[in-house]
Amino acid sequence: MAQRYYTVSWDQLHRDGKALAWRLVGAGPWKGVIAITRGGLIPAAIVARELDCRIIETVSVVTYDEEVKGDPRIVKTAAAAGDGEGWLLLDDLVDTGTTARVVRAMLPKAHFATVYAKPAGKPLVDTFVTEVSQDTWILFPWDTEQQFVPPIARSAGGK
Numbered sequence: 001m002a003q004r005y006y007t008v009s010w011d012q013l014h015r016d017g018k019a020l021a022w023r024l025v026g027a028g029p030w031k032g033v034i035a036i037t038r039g040g041l042i043p044a045a046i047v048a049r050e051l052d053c054r055i056i057e058t059v060s061v062v063t064y065d066e067e068v069k070g071d072p073r074i075v076k077t078a079a080a081a082g083d084g085e086g087w088l089l090l091d092d093l094v095d096t097g098t099t100a101r102v103v104r105a106m107l108p109k110a111h112f113a114t115v116y117a118k119p120a121g122k123p124l125v126d127t128f129v130t131e132v133s134q135d136t137w138i139l140f141p142w143d144t145e146q147q148f149v150p151p152i153a154r155s156a157g158g159k
């Protein structure tokens, strides 16, 4: 289980997605974007919009059930992208790098970019924006909702 959480709002994800697009804009042109579903879908939409790219393919690898890691399962490939040459492969994050290894084996020539990266997965990524520590679990806006939180004095056991 993660030691801490890093909560990302829609606004922050949009800003960080645009920061990723700025880092990628000089590295194109791209034949298209390949999103690693599901987490890569929203980052792919943000980056594709900024790079003026309208071709979006998907690959799907399931590695986690909530915070529990299992063996990676490929549930969809991106046949149209061949070996990935000229394609931009996008995911929300790399953690252990397990998903990245599977997808890189399928699309070895793609440029692989993520918005967030943890140290263990960082060497597998060509371009990313923000690094968080390995013991941090990133909470995305689609995984969360706003709710009441008790005052600190009460939750700390003061009353």
Ligand SMILES: O=P(O)(O)OC[C@H]1O[C@H](OP(=O)(O)OP(=O)(O)O)[C@H](O)[C@@H]1O
Residues within 6 Å of the ligand: 036, 037, 038, 039, 040, 061, 062, 063, 064, 065, 066, 091, 092, 093, 094, 095, 096, 097, 098, 099, 100, 121
């Ligand atoms: O580097 P790793 O340890 O492999 O972890 C990173 C992967 O885990 C999450 O996907 P998940 O398997 O939860 O599926 P989802 O994108 O459909 O939520 C995340 O979106 C990355 O794809």
Ligand SMILES: Nc1nc2[nH]cnc2c(=O)[nH]1
Residues within 6 Å of the ligand: 064, 093, 094, 095, 096, 136, 137, 138, 139, 140, 143
């Ligand atoms: N949402 C989310 N999914 C993950 N999959 C692997 N690591 C993470 C993480 O930190 N956050």
Ligand SMILES: [Mg+2]
Residues within 6 Å of the ligand: 036, 037, 038, 039, 040, 061, 091, 099
């Ligand atoms: Mg994913």
